[in-house]
Amino acid sequence: MTATPAAALLRVRDLKTYFVTEHGRGTARAVDEVSFDLYPGETLGIVGESGCGKTVTSLSILRLVPEPPGHILPGSLIEFEGRNLLALAPPELRSIRGNQIAMIFQEPMTSLNPVFTVGDQIAEAAIIHQRLSRRAARARAIEMLKLVGIPDPEQRVDDYPHQMSGGMRQRVMIAMALICHPKVLIADEPTTALDVTIQAQILELLDRLQHELGMAVLLITHDLGVVAGHTDRVVVMYAGRVVETASTTELFEHPTHPYTEGLLAAVPRVDTPRSRLHAIPGQVPAATAWPTGCRFHPRCPYAWEKCVAQEPPLLDAGGGEGEGGRHTARCWLVTEPERRQAKR
Amino acid sequence: MTAPPAPPPVAAPLVDVRDLVKHYAAERRWFGLGRPRPPVRAVDGVSFTIPSGRTLGLVGESGSGKTTVGRTMLRLQEATGGRVLFEGRDVFALDSRALRALRRRMQIVFQDPYSSLNPRMTVQETLREPLEIHGLAGTVAALLDEVGLDAVFAKRYPHELSGGQRQRVGIARALSVEPQFIVCDEPVSALDVSVQAQVLNLLADLQARRRLTYLFIAHDLAVVRHIADDVAVMYLGKIVERAPAAEIYALPRHPYTRALLSAVPEPDPKAKKNRIVLSGDVPSPAMPPPGCPFHPRCPHPLKSARCRTEVPPLREVPAGSGHLAACHYAEQPMK
Numbered sequence: 001m002t003a004t005p006a007a008a009l010l011r012v013r014d015l016k017t018y019f020v021t022e023h024g025r026g027t028a029r030a031v032d033e034v035s036f037d038l039y040p041g042e043t044l045g046i047v048g049e050s051g052c053g054k055t056v057t058s059l060s061i062l063r064l065v066p067e068p069p070g071h072i073l074p075g076s077l078i079e080f081e082g083r084n085l086l087a088l089a090p091p092e093l094r095s096i097r098g099n100q101i102a103m104i105f106q107e108p109m110t111s112l113n114p115v116f117t118v119g120d121q122i123a124e125a126a127i128i129h130q131r132l133s134r135r136a137a138r139a140r141a142i143e144m145l146k147l148v149g150i151p152d153p154e155q156r157v158d159d160y161p162h163q164m165s166g167g168m169r170q171r172v173m174i175a176m177a178l179i180c181h182p183k184v185l186i187a188d189e190p191t192t193a194l195d196v197t198i199q200a201q202i203l204e205l206l207d208r209l210q211h212e213l214g215m216a217v218l219l220i221t222h223d224l225g226v227v228a229g230h231t232d233r234v235v236v237m238y239a240g241r242v243v244e245t246a247s248t249t250e251l252f253e254h255p256t257h258p259y260t261e262g263l264l265a266a267v268p269r270v271d272t273p274r275s276r277l278h279a280i281p282g283q284v285p286a287a288t289a290w291p292t293g294c295r296f297h298p299r300c301p302y303a304w305e306k307c308v309a310q311e312p313p314l315l316d317a318g319g320g321e322g323e324g325g326r327h328t329a330r331c332w333l334v335t336e337p338e339r340r341q342a343k344r
Numbered sequence: 345m346t347a348p349p350a351p352p353p354v355a356a357p358l359v360d361v362r363d364l365v366k367h368y369a370a371e372r373r374w375f376g377l378g379r380p381r382p383p384v385r386a387v388d389g390v391s392f393t394i395p396s397g398r399t400l401g402l403v404g405e406s407g408s409g410k411t412t413v414g415r416t417m418l419r420l421q422e423a424t425g426g427r428v429l430f431e432g433r434d435v436f437a438l439d440s441r442a443l444r445a446l447r448r449r450m451q452i453v454f455q456d457p458y459s460s461l462n463p464r465m466t467v468q469e470t471l472r473e474p475l476e477i478h479g480l481a482g483t484v485a486a487l488l489d490e491v492g493l494d495a496v497f498a499k500r501y502p503h504e505l506s507g508g509q510r511q512r513v514g515i516a517r518a519l520s521v522e523p524q525f526i527v528c529d530e531p532v533s534a535l536d537v538s539v540q541a542q543v544l545n546l547l548a549d550l551q552a553r554r555r556l557t558y559l560f561i562a563h564d565l566a567v568v569r570h571i572a573d574d575v576a577v578m579y580l581g582k583i584v585e586r587a588p589a590a591e592i593y594a595l596p597r598h599p600y601t602r603a604l605l606s607a608v609p610e611p612d613p614k615a616k617k618n619r620i621v622l623s624g625d626v627p628s629p630a631m632p633p634p635g636c637p638f639h640p641r642c643p644h645p646l647k648s649a650r651c652r653t654e655v656p657p658l659r660e661v662p663a664g665s666g667h668l669a670a671c672h673y674a675e676q677p678m679k
Contacts, residue, residue: 225609
């Protein structure tokens with residue numbers, strides 16, 4: 001660990017979250033020894049495709065994984081300001097959840113309660129965590145609605161969720177999450193359900209609020225375009241593992257893991273003319289039966305015997321930019337770069 | 345792969361849509377006793393043609409009416425007005441027998457491969473049904489091979505397949521009746537990036553091999569760029585811009601197209617682009633704004649009183665270019 005642990009706001013070490021599958025026939029190793037740090041004021045992106053474990057990672061941080069069927073294995077560590085969240089009693093955990101670490105989800109319609117006004121839902125956290133009176137909390141809710149750019153906040157505070165558009169509901173979710181001025185905001189695919197023009201509004205809003213409130217953001221997304229424009233560092237996940245970490249500019253300039261490389265090449269772009277896209281063959285394997293050795297080897301164009309037999313650790317890929325910006329990749333190519341050249 | 349040869353000029357387009365309209369009657373308030381409310385103008389006078397063997401990308405955000413265009417063309421929903429000509433025949437004038445025959449030539453691939461396949465039928469049963477109904481010589485094995493699925497998948501049920509595999513089955517089902525024209529309604533938007541690329545490449549290969557004509561409906565301008573020859577952009581039930589793909593991406597003449605393009609997140613941290621973030625939401629298609637439907641959100645610096653009162657027609661700018669835009673200021677597009 002070259003990163004200075006004292007500086008990290010949130011430290012995740014060797015997180016393992018497993019699920020018992022429906023008929024008790026197997027164990028899905030959804031998140032398997034995931035480690036990363038989140039520093040104050042930065043945006044860290046966690047990127048990967050469905051089934052890579054990125055959402056389970058984010059749910060594990062606030063212990064929102066349903067148990068059973070899920071469980072976080074002993075030996076996992078999630079440390080927030082020096083306290084292991086996994087060891088906290090429920091009341092202590094509640095004092096952090098929604099207060100110092102807040103979360104917004106992908107689907108704003110299903111995350112809001114349809115029978116309460118948005119004002120009541122925004123104010124709830126302030127009443128519970130900051131012991132504000134109803135009147136004061138309502139005033140704070142109106143202030144928050146204004147902050148997230150909802151027009152006529154004095155009127156809209158009494159709206160029910162169904163009276164709002166998808167973009168407005170996501171703004172309400174953000175207002176709910178930020179009312180207690182959390183130090184960490186976990187945003188799980190916050191714009192995936194929205195149209196592109198609304199997505200641009202919400203991402204711009206998140207950038208502005210982060211700047212104004214100085215919080216750290218953990219941005220979970222499948223969209224490399226969102227990662228490129230809105231994060232400082234990136235963790236790439238595949239098959240329950242972290243496969244690459246780097247600063248955002250470094251990752252896009254020198255993608256090292258063949259999965260990252262393939263993913264970048266597969267993204268259709270508006271600035272390149274019509275052409276054949278690069279596709280990664282096959283699909284993500286099942287979490288109950290990850291492949292042996294490197295979990296990406298069945299889809300990897302460079303794989304050789306060693307990749308089938310032995311899983312690589314996260315290796316130093318060079319090109320880091322000092323602390324926190326270390327570039328690592330879970331790939332044997334780092335030790336034998338000539339094999340990459342040979343394939344090209 | 346060699347580049348596909350430029351399609352030869354054709355006299356008549358395969359598909360000719362003229363002034364297509366679809367209104368949904370709004371329910372009356374007070375259990376049907378109240379005053380009638382204005383209808384939802386889902387599609388409000390849409391016209392385009394698609395030459396044989398080409399792909400038109402139809403782009404828009406939710407509620408723009410793009411899906412309704414595709415469905416009314418195949419008469420999965422009845423249109424309120426307008427005409428659709430397929431090989432010169434009026435699709436809306438056909439009786440049910442003629443329509444069934446025509447459905448062999450026009451097919452659709454749906455967005456959601458999870459809900460568009462019968463969960464109680466194996467892949468083999470799903471694919472064999474249309475072959476038997478239409479008395480075709482094709483085989484399930486050949487269809488699976490064509491869409492890149494191993495023969496073992498014939499015995500599987502939809503829930504045993506991944507999203508990408510299901511979408512391949514959806515494509516195989518559309519191909520089974522040997523159509524000339526396929527409406528692809530957001531065929532890759534539910535798929536992961538790596539699988540999305542596989543399916544887009546497959547659609548391009550099939551088009552080259554079978555000389556298919558596509559209407560490719562999508563919300564993602566980047567995806568459309570990789571498949572379409574021409575692009576039409578919809579907003580509130582109307583086409584606001586239509587042009588050859590290379591044209592529209594290089595020089596969008598409608599400010600909405602310009603804003604849509606700038607909103608696409610580029611996978612490049614160094615891309616410093618002139619991002620236009622539109623304010624506000626899309627208005628209700630039951631009460632579109634007067635004048636230009638885009639005027640309340642329009643960021644164009646020349647926006648004037650004229651935009652609030654006068655509906656801009658879809659016109660060719662410059663004349664003879666084949667580039668159509670519905671903006672009073674299309675000659676001075678936003679940078």
